[in-house]
Amino acid sequence: MYLKLKGAKLNEVNYAYTGTHDLASDLETIVFVHGTSMDHTVWAHQSRYFAYHGYNVLAVDLPAHKFSQGELLPSIERMAEWLNKMIGKMIGKMIRQMIDQTAGTAFHIVGHSMGALIALEAAANFNHPDAGLNSLSLIGFSYPMSVTPQLMDAAQHNPSEAYSMMTQWSHRSAIGGEPIPGFWSAGMQLSMMENSKPGAVHTDLIACDNYNNGEAAFANIHCPILFLSGALDKMAPAKLAKAQADKNECAEIVLIPECGHSIMSESPDGVLDELTRFIGGRRK
Amino acid sequence: MVQDKLGDDNMKDNSRGRPTKTRFDTLALHAGQRPDPVHGARAVPIYQTASYVFKDSEQAASLFNMERPGHAYARLSNPTTAVFEERIAALEEGVGGLATASGQAALHLAIATLMDAGSHIVSSSAVYGGSHNILQYTLPRFGIDTTFVSPRDIDGIRNAIQPNTRLIFGEVIGNPGNDVMNLPVIAEIARENKIPFMIDSTFTTPYLCKPFDFGANLIMHSATKFLCGHGTVIGGVLVDHGRFDWEGSGKFSNLSEPYKGFHDMSFDEESSQAAFLLRARREGMRDFGACMAPTVAFYILQGMETLSMRMQRHVSNTRKIIEFLKSSDVVDTISYPELPEHPDYHLVDALLPKGAGSVFSFSLKGGREAGKVFVEGLDLFSHLANVGDAKSLVIHPASTTHYRMSADDLLKAGISEGTIRLSVGIEDIDDLLDDLSKALHLSKKISGKISGKISG
Numbered sequence: 030m031y032l033k034l035k036g037a038k039l040n041e042v043n044y045a046y047t048g049t050h051d052l053a054s055d056l057e058t059i060v061f062v063h064g065t066s067m068d069h070t071v072w073a074h075q076s077r078y079f080a081y082h083g084y085n086v087l088a089v090d091l092p093a094h095k096f097s098q099g100e101l102l103p104s105i106e107r108m109a110e111w112l113n114k115m116i117g118k119m120i121g122k123m124i125r126q127m128i129d130q131t132a133g134t135a136f137h138i139v140g141h142s143m144g145a146l147i148a149l150e151a152a153a154n155f156n157h158p159d160a161g162l163n164s165l166s167l168i169g170f171s172y173p174m175s176v177t178p179q180l181m182d183a184a185q186h187n188p189s190e191a192y193s194m195m196t197q198w199s200h201r202s203a204i205g206g207e208p209i210p211g212f213w214s215a216g217m218q219l220s221m222m223e224n225s226k227p228g229a230v231h232t233d234l235i236a237c238d239n240y241n242n243g244e245a246a247f248a249n250i251h252c253p254i255l256f257l258s259g260a261l262d263k264m265a266p267a268k269l270a271k272a273q274a275d276k277n278e279c280a281e282i283v284l285i286p287e288c289g290h291s292i293m294s295e296s297p298d299g300v301l302d303e304l305t306r307f308i309g310g311r312r313k
Numbered sequence: 314m315v316q317d318k319l320g321d322d323n324m325k326d327n328s329r330g331r332p333t334k335t336r337f338d339t340l341a342l343h344a345g346q347r348p349d350p351v352h353g354a355r356a357v358p359i360y361q362t363a364s365y366v367f368k369d370s371e372q373a374a375s376l377f378n379m380e381r382p383g384h385a386y387a388r389l390s391n392p393t394t395a396v397f398e399e400r401i402a403a404l405e406e407g408v409g410g411l412a413t414a415s416g417q418a419a420l421h422l423a424i425a426t427l428m429d430a431g432s433h434i435v436s437s438s439a440v441y442g443g444s445h446n447i448l449q450y451t452l453p454r455f456g457i458d459t460t461f462v463s464p465r466d467i468d469g470i471r472n473a474i475q476p477n478t479r480l481i482f483g484e485v486i487g488n489p490g491n492d493v494m495n496l497p498v499i500a501e502i503a504r505e506n507k508i509p510f511m512i513d514s515t516f517t518t519p520y521l522c523k524p525f526d527f528g529a530n531l532i533m534h535s536a537t538k539f540l541c542g543h544g545t546v547i548g549g550v551l552v553d554h555g556r557f558d559w560e561g562s563g564k565f566s567n568l569s570e571p572y573k574g575f576h577d578m579s580f581d582e583e584s585s586q587a588a589f590l591l592r593a594r595r596e597g598m599r600d601f602g603a604c605m606a607p608t609v610a611f612y613i614l615q616g617m618e619t620l621s622m623r624m625q626r627h628v629s630n631t632r633k634i635i636e637f638l639k640s641s642d643v644v645d646t647i648s649y650p651e652l653p654e655h656p657d658y659h660l661v662d663a664l665l666p667k668g669a670g671s672v673f674s675f676s677l678k679g680g681r682e683a684g685k686v687f688v689e690g691l692d693l694f695s696h697l698a699n700v701g702d703a704k705s706l707v708i709h710p711a712s713t714t715h716y717r718m719s720a721d722d723l724l725k726a727g728i729s730e731g732t733i734r735l736s737v738g739i740e741d742i743d744d745l746l747d748d749l750s751k752a753l754h755l756s757k758k759i760s761g762k763i764s765g766k767i768s769g
Contacts, residue, residue: 046582049571049576049577049578049579049582068585069585070582070583070584070585070586073379073583073584074379074380074381074382077378077379077380077583078375078380078381081378081380082380095585096560096582193334197334202335203334203335203340203344203403204335204339204340204343204344204345204346204347205344205345205399205403206345206346206347206396206399207382207399208382208383209382210382210383210384210390210391210392210394210395210398211390211395211398211399211402211409211410211411211412211590211594212398212399212402212408212409212587212590213344213345213399213402213403213407213408213409213410215403216402216403216406216407216408216409216555217408217409217555217586217587219406220407220408220554220555220556220586221555221585221586223556224555224556224558224585224586297381297382298381298382301380301381
């Protein structure tokens with residue numbers, strides 16, 4: 030049974046990439062959440078792969094990012110609340126389409142950087158009667174995710190400099206040589222940030238900096254958690270992800286060598302292989 | 314913990330506490346390449362292959378469906394060519410590049426990706442002859458028309474835009490009068506009309522001018538010229554800045570609507586920053602097939618490693634030759650944007666602070682015959698139809714490329730019977746000046762005879 034969400038517009042103001050597929054009520058769903066001043070295309074390969082391999086995919090654009098309209102949301106908690114609303118709307122549509130009204134739906138949430146904080150908070154508050162959360166994947170994650178004053182100042186007063194800082198620090202090297210033929214990953218990130226809405230980088234970084242509910246959120250999550258970090262990540266050092274993984278018996282951590290923070294473009298296959306293994310292993 | 318804040322470790326990267334950015338010369342040598350992980354080759358290996366072995370059927374399907382990155386068939390991509398594409402993208406500060414079989418193929422690919430029959434282009438009238446040919450004569454057969462406007466006629470360019478216009482096109486430095494396009498002004502006109510501005514940056518390369526800094530949306534190069542720099546191969550490339558809003562424009566359904574030729578893919582949904590390059594590769598390279606050979610990419614990469622040094626020498630030699638020509642009594646006019654009498658002199662400081670290139674024209678007083686004698690009197694300057702070689706080149710349009718044209722028609726094209734075009738190379742400047750001096754002397758003799766005949 031297919032849902033009428035083709036074209037990926039969840040409603041008039043919120044957008045999610047679905048891999049040009051209609052959503053099927055009998056498939057598990059993977060929700061991808063992007064980071065600061067980014068959009069759904071950071072998941073280009075991973076989201077497309079899952080959409081063609083038996084999953085529903087919702088790679089969202091957060092409010093006021095790329096195709097989604099609305100106002101920038103000022104906190105991780107508000108963004109997580111928004112994400113759960115989107116998931117709830119989708120579940121409602123799926124349930125209405127189901128032949129077997131007693132069937133449930135299963136979700137996996139994957140987030141990167143700020144999106145990982147949103148994913149964490151959304152997972153902790155995942156309370157949909159007709160759905161279950163099967164797994165949580167936190168990529169390029171650190172907690173706390175406090176921001177150095179120089180970067181915050183640039184984000185507020187000179188966004189171009191903030192874009193430049195974050196682009197440089199997100200890649201293991203500006204030399205490139207990434208696996209995606211013909212594209213310069215640093216240029217792609219810089220362009221994406223420069224194309225973001227005015228104020229987005231500052232608002233998003235404030236949200237990261239202020240978020241302090243991580244420990245409580247982890248305590249409220251009972252599904253398996255994957256921490257996936259670039260071994261050379263200078264934005265969100267892997268040691269912080271490891272510290273959280275060590276505290277959580279449901280968690281595992283994988284480091285991808287020779288990668289920085291922009292792990293999905295620096296090692297698209299590495300990320301995909303780990304997500305395939307982890308999410309595939311939690312498929313009901 | 315201070316060291317755990319986003320960016321703290323990085324702020325220590327240099328003593329000034331600011332982010333360090335990898336610089337042009339380093340990118341020219343390294344961008345796009347990691348040393349060969351298998352054999353340790355330091356140079357970019359030439360992957361001379363038409364195809365690539367798939368690990369299994371699953372991987373093959375994933376490659377073709379863009380679920381995994383990689384190479385499926387060399388018409389679409391090749392590891393050697395990909396290094397060139399990434400390197401030029403890094404130097405131009407774009408999101409990516411797409412290498413083509415020639416500069417002409419790059420221009421055609423850009424137009425074929427953006428437009429359908431019924432579309433319209435506004436082009437500078439001072440473009441390369443090959444570009445003029447395809448725009449003026451060939452594309453109208455496929456329903457795409459072009460209005461040519463002098464690059465100096467800003468209002469003319471604005472007024473030439475029609476509802477079906479899909480591109481403004483020009484060159485940083487045009488032909489034959491070295492017209493400098495006012496990039497920021499033209500870019501603003503394009504932005505106001507929600508159409509992209511593509512610039513041919515062949516004569517300047519990213520070393521002398523970065524058109525994206527001035528608002529251009531797309532860049533094309535004939536890589537045959539200065540990028541390669543040695544006159545050894547034919548190649549072209551497109552670079553996308555990634556800042557044009559294809560969906561917001563409402564004029565580019567090719568990029569913002571589902572494409573049945575690729576599983577209903579909407580390219581700007583799939584790649585918000587590189588929709589143009591994605592369609593150009595996935596449709597244009599697939600269907601038109603004008604790809605660059607890996608060996609060609611290797612030669613261009615070899616040239617790009619010395620781009621800065623060569624361009625500096627090209628420019629310094631050019632400036633010295635112009636000073637020399639200014640002192641010659643057989644030289645009538647010199648067209649070079651750095652000269653105060655040039656109409657675009659006022660743009661040079663802003664757009665071309667490192668130099669206005671090394672291709673320029675001058676006119677001999679003795680007309681067509683003097684030009685012919687001058688060219689034949691040169692030894693180091695090679696008489697041929699190309700520019701951008703490390704070796705110095707010369708051509709006399711009135712006796713070669715434009716030999717069928719009358720003096721009046723030549724003037725209409727901005728060329729006199731005595732016009733000489735030089736592409737100044739990187740030889741020892743004193744040898745170049747000796748060569749020019751000898752040829753000018755021969756030309757002067759002819760000028761004198763012609764002058765005598767006329768006066769007698």
